[in-house]
Amino acid sequence: QEQFIGLPSYRVGPFGANGASLYGGWIDYMAMINARDGGINGVKLTWEECETEYNNARGVECYERLKTKGATGNTVFQPLSTGITYSVLEKVAQDKIPMVTIGYGRTDAADGRVFPWVFPMISTYWTQASAIINYLGTKEGGIDKLKGKKIGLLYHDSAYGKESHAILDKLAAKHGFTVEKIAVANPGNEQQAQWLQIRQMKPDYVILWGWGVMNPTALRTAAKTGYSRDKIVGVWWSGSEEDTIPAGDAAKGYTAAGFNVAGTNYPVVQEIQKHVYAKNAGNMADKDRVGSVLYNRGVVHGIITVEAIRKAQEKYGKGKPVTGEQARWGFENLDIDNARLTQLGAAGFMPDLKITCADHEGAGKVKFQQWDGTKWKVVTDWIQGDQSVVRPMIEESAAAYAKEKGITPRDCSKES
C-alpha cells in the first residue's frame, strides 16, 4: 500500500539553495514516518521529485506528469512557487488534486468557499504583514504607540513584493503610522540608492520584504549606511540562514518573522536524526543545515501533509491510500491542536492549526526570531495577525475573483 506524493522541487537556479533545504526537510520527515511508523497506518509514503527550476512552464509540466503517478494519483501538489501556484490554480480544481501553499501563493485563496482546492495554510502574506505590525507595536509598548511612526517597506519589485502594499496601507490608516515604500529591482544585488534614501528618511523601522540575494545585500548595505539592524524586520522569506550567513556580521541583531522556528532541539527533528540520519539515509547533502529555518519549514510541510492524509484515512478507511479528493477533505478538516503538536514533537516548532471549510489559512500567527551572528534565536511567542482587517480583505478579493470567473461560493454551513 503506497501513498504517492509528487514533489515539484527545485534544486538548481537562483533559489536552488532554498529548495535543497526545504525539500530536504520535507523528504526527511516522510522518510522518518516510513522508517519509524512504517508509513501512515501501514500505508508507505512514496514520492518523486520533478525539477521545476522555479520556472512556471516546467512547473506545469511537472504537475501534469505527476498527477497520474501512484495508485491513487498525486495526493497533493505543493509547488513552493507562487508563479507555479497561479499556473495550476484552475487545473487542480478540474483534476481534483488539493494544492497546499504554505506561506506563499494566492492570499485570497484562504477563502475556502471560493477556492475549495487551494490551501494557503498557517499564514498568508497579509496576516504576516499584520503580525509584523503587531510585533512592532509590542516593541514600542503597545500598538497605539505606532501612531506617528514612520515605517519603511523595502520590497522586491515584483508581484510578490507588492502583495504587502494594500494591507500595510490599511493598517497604516488604522494605526496612524506612515509607510514609505521603496522598491528594489530584481535581483536586488545592488541597494546603495535605496539605503541612502532610507538614511535620508530615517524611518523608525524597516520591513524587509525580500527574496534571494536581495536579503543579505539589504543587511550589508544597511550596515554600510549605518542603519541599525535591530530595527529591520524581515518576512519569512527573508528570515533564513540563507539570508543571514552571506551577510556576515552585518546580519547581527536582525529580526524576522517565521511560521516555524530554527533549531534541532525539537523532538521531531531529533526523531529524524535518529531514524533517518543515523542510518545514513538523510536527504541533505550538508547535514549541518538540518534544523535550519528552511529545513524545518520543510518538516512543517511534511507534518501537514502526513496529518492530512491521516485525517483522510480516518474518514475513508485506515490503511488505504487516499485519493486527491479524499486528501482534500483531510486538509479541510485538519486540526492540529497543541496536544497533537506535542505528540508530534513539534510543540513551539509550528503553530497550532485548524482548517475549516471557509478558512483555509488556519493558524494566522508567526513567531519572531533574531539572528545572533551564528544562529536564529526565538524572541517572541506566537503573534497573531489582525484577522479583523485581513479576513474582510481576503473575502473581498475572493469575491471579486468569484465574480470574474462566475464561481458560486460554497455554502459552508452545508458542508459536513
Place this chain on the structure above:
Amino acid sequence: MMMNDLIHVAPDAQLAVAERRIGGVVLDLQNISLSFGGVKALTNISFDVREHEIRSIIGPNGAGKSSMLNVINGVYHPQEGRIMFRGELRQKMEPHVAAAQGIARTFQNIALFKGMSVLDNIMTGRNLKMKCNLFQHALYWGRAQKEEIEHRLKVEEVIDFLEIQDIRKTPVGRLPYGLQKRVELGRALAAEPSLLLLDEPMAGMNVEEKQDMCRFILDVNDQFGTTIVLIEHDMGVVMDISDRVVVLDYGKKIGDGAPDEVKNNPEVIAAYLGTSH
C-alpha cells in the same frame, strides 16, 4: 530617355535594337572633393558620363576609384562639388534613392547576400519594382503570387542572358568567385538600370571568363542602351571596350579621353601603366 526593357523584346528582335548611339551628358560631376578624416580620397575631380557610353575609371590602387562610385550612388557624400544627374542638381541622398533613379551597381568585394540562392539574390534586384505589401505577401495568393511570377519571368531572362541557368537554386556562398561576380551583375541588371556602375567586375577571372564578362557588358550596353561606368585594372579590357577613360591618381584626375589618348599620356604611363604595357 530610352527605358530598357528586358521583357518585351524577343531574343532575335534584340539584335535589331543593337545600335549604339552615344547621347548627351547624363551624369555630370563637378569639382568633387571627398576626404575621410585626414585622408583625401578625391580632390577636385570633374568629369561627365554620356548616355549609352562605356566610361572607364582607371588608376593605381587607392586612387579613389571606388570612392568615386560611392559618391555617384550616394554611399559617400562629398564635402565639396556638384553632381548633376539627368539635368538635375543632386541633393544629398541615400543610396536607395539613387537606386530608385535607375542607378545600379556591383561591388569590388563581392557583396552578394550570402545566405540566399542565386535566384533570390537576383530577385532582390527587382525589389523596387514590386508593389505588393506585407499582408499580400503573407497570403501569397492572387496579386502577390501573380506579381512574384511576373518578376520571376524577368529574372529568368536575366538568368538566361548571363547563362547561369544551372545554378539558379544554389546558395551563392558556395559558388566560385567568377560566378559570384556574374550573379552580382545579374542582380544589378534585374533592376533594369539606366546607369550601371561596375567596380572591377573582372578581378580574379581568367582570360576566358573575362571574355565572357566583356561580352555581357557589351551586350547590356548594346541591347539595352545602358550607360556603364566601369572600373577595371585589366588594361586590355579597358582599352578594348571603353568609349572614354578617366584616370585617377591619389585622388586627382590625371587624364581623361579616348582609350588611345589615355594610353599614350605620359603622366598616366608614369603613374599607372608602367612601361611594360
Place this chain on the structure above:
Amino acid sequence: MQTNTAAAPAVPAAAPYLSINNVEVIYDHVILVLKGVSLEVPKGRIVALLGANGAGKSTTLKSISNLLGAERGDVTKGSIEFKGARIDRMTPNDLVRRGVIQVMEGRHCFGHLTIEENLLTGAYTRSISRTELKDSLEKVYHYFPRLKQRRTSQAGYTSGGEQQMCAIGRALMAKPEMILLDEPSMGLAPQIVEEIFEIVKDLNAKEQVSFLLAEQNTMVALRYADYGYIMENGRIVMEGEAKGLANNEDVKEFYLGLSGEGRKSFRDVKHYRRRKRWLS
C-alpha cells in the same frame, strides 16, 4: 626591369620539397571538391597553379596550410609532405614555424588594426628582438612604399590594393621558406602586379623562398613561374615547364586569350563559342 625568368637558379630536380599526393577534399561532408590532386614544389622554385574559377586552386592551397578545418572542409584522402615530413595533421601555427605560410585569397587583413600592426602580427611566430623586427618591417616597407604611407590607417579603411599589399607584406614578416600565394594579382593595378611578381622573383632568387601560387592571370604567372599545373574541376589536367605550357596551343587559347595570330580584342570575342574541357 627584367621580365625574363629563364635564369632561375638551377636547382637539381632534387628530393621533393613540398609534395601533395592524391589529395581528396570534401566540404560539409557532402561536397567533393578535390578529386585526387598530386603536385610537387621543388625547393627554390616558383610553381604556378592555374585553372578556371572553382577549379579548386584555393582549396588545394588551404589543404596544404591546413586552413580547411575552419570552413568545414576535410582532407579525406592522400598525404602532404614538406621537407620529408608529413604535415597534413599539423596546425597552421606549426606550419608557419616550419616556414610554410599562406596568403589567402581576398586579402583578409585585420580591419581594426593599423597597417603597421597588421604587419607586426605577421611576425608573431618569430621570437626576435625589437631591432630585428624593425628591420623586417623596413624591408616590407621597402618592397611596398605605399604601405609606409598608410602605416597608421586602419586596414579596414584602405583600398583593395593596399589591403592586398598588406596581406602579402604580413606574410613576409614571418620570414617563410615556402609561400602559398592565392591570387596575388587580384584587384591590383598592372604596375603593382608586375611589382609584386618582381618581389616574388626577388625573394625566390635572393632568399631561396619557394612559391606555390594560384593565379588567374596566366600570362604573368607563366612568365615568372618555373613550372605550372593546370586544374580543372578538382583534378590536375596538365602540367609542365612554364615555357612549354605558355606555348601549348590549348593553354594559349583558353588561358591566355591568344589565338593564331595574337591577342584578340575583347570586343571581338564571340559569345557563342563553346569552351573546351579536358576530361570530366
Place this chain on the structure above:
Amino acid sequence: MLYREAGQFKVSYQEDQQIFPIRQDRVGFIAILGFFFLAVPLVASEYWLQAILIPVLIFSLAAIGLNILTGYAGQLSLGSAAFMAVGAFGAYNFMLRVDGMPFLVALAIGGLCAAVVGVAFGLPSLRIKGFYLAVATLAAQFFIVWALVKFPWFSNNSSSGVISAQQIEILGFAFDTPVSKYLLTLGIVAVLALAAKNLVRSTTGRSWMAVRDMDVAAEVIGIRPMFAKLSAFAVSSFYCGVAGALYAYAYLGTVEPEGFNLDLSFKILFMIIIGGVGSIMGSFLGAAFIVLLPIFLNVAMHALFAGSMPAGLGSNLELIIFGGLIIFFLIVEPHGLARLWQIGKEKLRLWPFPH
C-alpha cells in the same frame, strides 16, 4: 533512391514557386498536418497535450517570431519574452474591457499591441548593430516587465499583478478541454507558420535577408533598411505577441509579468539557434528540442538513478548534460537541426552513393 526530385519537371514558374516544390516534401507535409490534426487528438494523453504539445506549439510560434527578426532580418534580440507579455496583457485587457470581444480578434489585437511596442523598441536598430543591439533589446525586456508590474491597470488592479485569462469561446464554442485547446493552438500556429513561410519567400522576406546579409549592398540596390528592419520588428513582435496571448489563454491560464522574464527570452533564442537560424521548420524543431530535452533528462535521471544519487546532484547533472548537449549540437552542426535535416535529405538524394 526514394527521395529525389529527378523526373519531376516544373512546367511553370508557378509550380516552381510552390512552398514545397518537391513532391515527397509535399506529401510529407500533408501527412504531418494530418497526423497532428487528426491522429494526435485521438491518441495523445492529457499530459502530452497540456504539458508538451501545447507549449511546444506556442513556443514554436514565438520562435518563428524571433527567427523572423534574428534569423531572417539579422537583428539579434533578447526581448522576445517581453513582447509575449505585451501580447498576453494586450489580449487580456481587450477581452476584459471591450464587451463581447471575440477571442480571435483579441488575439490579433494582442499581437498588434506587441507589434507597436516592437517597432518602438526596434527604432534603435537603424543605428545599432549586432551585440550592441542585442543588449539594447534587453532594455525592452526589463522595461516592459517592470511597467506591467508597476502599473496595476494592466492587470486590472489585481493585488499581485497576476492576470487570469478569460475562458476561450469562439462562436459559442467553449475551448476548455485540453484537446480543444490543442486544436485551436495548432490551427492558429499552422496558419501563422504558413503565413511566415510565405513572407520569407516573398519580396518582404528577401529584403529582410538582404539587410541581414549586407545592409549597405541592400540599400544600394534600393531596399530601404528602415522599412525592412522595422517591418521585421513589427512582424516578429506580432508573432511573439500572439504566442504570448496563447501562452496565457491556451496554456497557463494565469500569468504574471515576471513569467515573461529574461530566462524565457533566452529560451526562445536557444530554440532558434538549436533549431536553425533562418528556418521556419527549425523553429518547430528547436522548440520541441528545448522543451523536451529537460523533461527527457529529468525522466531519464529518475529512471536511472532514482534514490541512488544525492538529490541535488541529479538536477545539476541535468543542467550539465543540457549545457553539454547544446555545445555538442553546435559543434556537430552550427546551423541547427534544420540544416542537419537538410543534409540528411541531401545524403538521401545521393544515396546509395556517398557523394
Place this chain on the structure above:
Amino acid sequence: MGFFFEVLIGGLLSGVLYSLVALGFVLIYKASGVFNFAQGAMVFFAALTFVGFQEVLPGWTGLDADSNVVFWLAFVLALAAMIVLGILTEKVVLRPLVNQPHITLFMATIGLTFLVEGIAQALWGANVRGLSLGIADEPVEWIMESADILVSKFDLFAATLAGALVASLALFFQYTKVGRALRAVADDHQAALSIGIPLQHIWAIVWAVAGFVALVAGLIWGARSGVQFALTFTALKALPVLILGGFTSVPGAIVGGLIIGASEKLAEVYIGPFVGGGIEGWFPYVLALGFLLIRPEGLFGERHIDRV
C-alpha cells in the same frame, strides 16, 4: 547637496564593481569576437570554488580556517581551477567552432553557462555561503566626519583593485605582441590562423585571464552579498556598462561603469519616486541605449567597418 554627493559617490563606487565584471566580457570579446555569456557563471564558479576550498582546506591540512595561509591557498587553487576551466573551454568548445558565426559562438557560451553552473553546484553544493575579505564594509570615518558623506572602505578598496586591473590590461592589449595578436584574432579568425597565430594558445590565455578577472570579481561581489547563485546576475549589471563603454575597450569598461553606476543611483533616488521606484533594472539599459544612438559603437568601442 551632501546627499547628492553621497549618492553620486556611492554610485561611482558601485560602478567600478560593474566594470570589474564587464572587464571579463571585454577581454574575451576583444580577443575572439565571442560574446561570452558565461562570464556571470564564471564569476559564480570562481567564488564558489574559492569558498569551497576555504571550507575543505582546514580539514585537509589541519590549518586554522581563518589563517592567511588558507586564504591564499584557496585563492591559488581557485585560480588554478579557473585556468583549467579556460583551457578546457578552448579545447572543447571554441576549437571545434573556429570561424563560425558570432551567434553560434554566443550560443555555445550559453551552453557553457549551464555546464559551469551545474558543475559548480555539483562540486560544492547549492548552499549559500558567506565570504570575508577582512575589509569591513563601513564608512571611512574621516570623510564621514569632515563632510558627512558616506564612503565605504570596502568599496574604495574594490575600486582601487578594479582600477589597477583595468589599467594593466589596457596596457597589455595596446602594447604587447600577444595583445596585438588577440586583437587580430578578434577581427578574422582564419587570417589569424593563416599567419600562424596559435588560436588555441591565445584563447586559452584570454580565457584564463578572464577567469582570473572573474575570480577577483567573484571575491568582491561574494563578499558583498554572499556566494550564491545570484552572483551570475552580476552579468546583467555589466551588460549596459559594456555597450556604453564599447565591447572592445578596456578603458571603456571603467568609464562605462562609472557612468552607469552614478546615473542609475541618481535616477533611482531622484526619478524613481515619481514612477514607483525599482527602475534600476532597466534604467541603465535605456541610458546606454541613448548613448548608442549617438555613438553606435559605444563610447570607446571600435567602429564597425563596413565598406563597399
